[in-house]
Amino acid sequence: MIPGELHLIPVRGLPEIVPGVALGDEVARILAKSGDPVQRGDILVITHKIVAKAEGAVVDLATITPSTLALEFARRWNKDPRHVEVVLRHSTRIVRMDRGVIIAETKHGFICANAGVDASNMMGGDVVCVLPDDPDQSASRIASEVAGFTGFRVPVIVCDTFGRPWREGLTNIAIGVAGLAPIRDYVGQTDSQGRELRVTALAVADELAGAAELVMGKLDRTPAALIRGYDYTPGSGGARALLRKPEMDMFR
Amino acid sequence: MIPGELHLIPVRGLPEIVPGVALGDEVARILAKSGDPVQRGDILVITHKIVAKAEGAVVDLATITPSTLALEFARRWNKDPRHVEVVLRHSTRIVRMDRGVIIAETKHGFICANAGVDASNMMGGDVVCVLPDDPDQSASRIASEVAGFTGFRVPVIVCDTFGRPWREGLTNIAIGVAGLAPIRDYVGQTDSQGRELRVTALAVADELAGAAELVMGKLDRTPAALIRGYDYTPGSGGARALLRKPEMDMFR
Numbered sequence: 001m002i003p004g005e006l007h008l009i010p011v012r013g014l015p016e017i018v019p020g021v022a023l024g025d026e027v028a029r030i031l032a033k034s035g036d037p038v039q040r041g042d043i044l045v046i047t048h049k050i051v052a053k054a055e056g057a058v059v060d061l062a063t064i065t066p067s068t069l070a071l072e073f074a075r076r077w078n079k080d081p082r083h084v085e086v087v088l089r090h091s092t093r094i095v096r097m098d099r100g101v102i103i104a105e106t107k108h109g110f111i112c113a114n115a116g117v118d119a120s121n122m123m124g125g126d127v128v129c130v131l132p133d134d135p136d137q138s139a140s141r142i143a144s145e146v147a148g149f150t151g152f153r154v155p156v157i158v159c160d161t162f163g164r165p166w167r168e169g170l171t172n173i174a175i176g177v178a179g180l181a182p183i184r185d186y187v188g189q190t191d192s193q194g195r196e197l198r199v200t201a202l203a204v205a206d207e208l209a210g211a212a213e214l215v216m217g218k219l220d221r222t223p224a225a226l227i228r229g230y231d232y233t234p235g236s237g238g239a240r241a242l243l244r245k246p247e248m249d250m251f252r
Numbered sequence: 253m254i255p256g257e258l259h260l261i262p263v264r265g266l267p268e269i270v271p272g273v274a275l276g277d278e279v280a281r282i283l284a285k286s287g288d289p290v291q292r293g294d295i296l297v298i299t300h301k302i303v304a305k306a307e308g309a310v311v312d313l314a315t316i317t318p319s320t321l322a323l324e325f326a327r328r329w330n331k332d333p334r335h336v337e338v339v340l341r342h343s344t345r346i347v348r349m350d351r352g353v354i355i356a357e358t359k360h361g362f363i364c365a366n367a368g369v370d371a372s373n374m375m376g377g378d379v380v381c382v383l384p385d386d387p388d389q390s391a392s393r394i395a396s397e398v399a400g401f402t403g404f405r406v407p408v409i410v411c412d413t414f415g416r417p418w419r420e421g422l423t424n425i426a427i428g429v430a431g432l433a434p435i436r437d438y439v440g441q442t443d444s445q446g447r448e449l450r451v452t453a454l455a456v457a458d459e460l461a462g463a464a465e466l467v468m469g470k471l472d473r474t475p476a477a478l479i480r481g482y483d484y485t486p487g488s489g490g491a492r493a494l495l496r497k498p499e500m501d502m503f504r
Contacts (some may be wrong), residue, residue, distance in 0.1 A: 003263050004261075005260060006259070007258070007260075008259075009254070036254070091306070096502045099502075101502070103502065106281065111417075151384065165363075165496075167458070167496055169454055169456075169494060170455060173422050173459050174456075175417075182421070183421045203421025205461065206421065207466055211462060213456075214258055214463060214482055230466055242420050246419075249418060
């Protein structure tokens with residue numbers, strides 16, 4: 001490939017994921033079989049949904065007894081009260097709750113619709129998937145699984161599609177990160193005119209996740225992608241570096 | 253290239269941009285010279301800063317007399333009052349104004365820090381750049397300029413780096429779009445289990461802009477990138493489709 005270029009490579013043909021599957025091993029194996037194996041310096045982006053499946057982070061709605069709040073909200077907005085109840089149980093703070101929408105903060109500190117509880121693309125029936133218990137840990141384990149096959153570690157990003165205020169449409173972002181610094185910081189560096197850069201920190205892990213979505217799509221069962229050629233900064237802090245501290249947030 | 257892959261190609265070696273330059277022509281010309289010309293189906297992403305330079309969307313601070321509000325805010329937070337004044341003049345609504353930060357709505361409907369007024373990477377001296385007057389129109393004009401050289405049109409995205417609530421770090425997003433639908437809509441489509449998709453609309457123009465940033469960087473003077481291999485949906489609505497209607501926005 002041409003220096004400076006970056007390639008986004010879909011990971012196709014993964015088997016149906018069941019609890020306990022070593023996802024990193026599966027991905028490395030299928031890419032090796034495809035003739036385009038994982039290379040040093042690649043970044044693996046993998047959707048939270050198959051991570052949740054592999055980790056058994058799913059809830060059978062048949063086991064859920066909705067609370068009064070869940071029943072009332074579901075009745076008013078024509079929702080499944082059991083689904084609403086799972087959302088409430090995975091929330092640590094309700095940020096907005098109106099018009100059938102729940103924007104909640106999760107125990108990880110993410111602020112997103114339905115606390116990340118997701119009903120689509122699951123095993124069928126009344127099963128919803130929830131966010132991985134510790135997505136940074138998930139990313140790290142997947143990196144180790146890849147290394148078990150290839151002999152070297154690559155950074156891993158676990159992603160999900162989140163909405164955002166003010167703008168329509170969801171974008172894919174990083175909820176778990178292992179092996180790279182999620183923020184690229186230009187503090188103190190100067191531009192071509194010697195002027196200190198005002199744009200000091202770019203959320204590159206979110207941009208990498210968004211880029212990967214472009215080859216993953218929602219319908220064609222491509223839950224992972226490789227990014228090749230990106231000159232990342234190694235790092236160990238995980239996706240928590242992407243969360244704004246409450247005292248610095250003007251939009252709580 | 254392998255089917256399904258997507259390539260991000262930096263556009264390097266652009267000359268210093270002066271007012272009146274036909275940016276699309278410059279980009280197409282330099283890529284042709286590099287041996288990797290623009291191809292049908294490519295998407296051109298170009299940073300708003302050189303668009304602003306080409307359009308003369310810059311303000312000489314020497315010409316600005318700050319208002320009382322600008323003087324007070326600048327004094328309190330150690331800012332240049334003339335810069336604050338330019339921000340206020342390019343705002344139609346102040347969303348937050350605290351801690352030295354102004355989050356404002358622009359006449360285009362964007363909500364962002366400093367109403368998009370930017371001091372870095374400019375011609376040196378006390379010159380700031382403001383957002384293009386009509387970024388969709390800018391994108392469309394650049395697409396025409398590319399077509400003047402290549403004989404065919406490609407979609408163009410004019411981008412800027414915006415912050416967002418709740419998360420640290422900026423990401424590159426689309427502020428002007430020509431030739432593609434900025435949102436990919438899955439409404440009514442079903443997943444592999446026949447379940448209707450809840451994630452219905454992805455802001456692919458923002459993901460494309462973020463992907464392009466990964467090869468553009470902030471320091472190495474690469475203000476444009478080509479995206480090759482993305483199966484976009486043609487569209488003519490521009491970036492305004494990415495703006496949430498006030499009555500639908502829970503975070504005004």
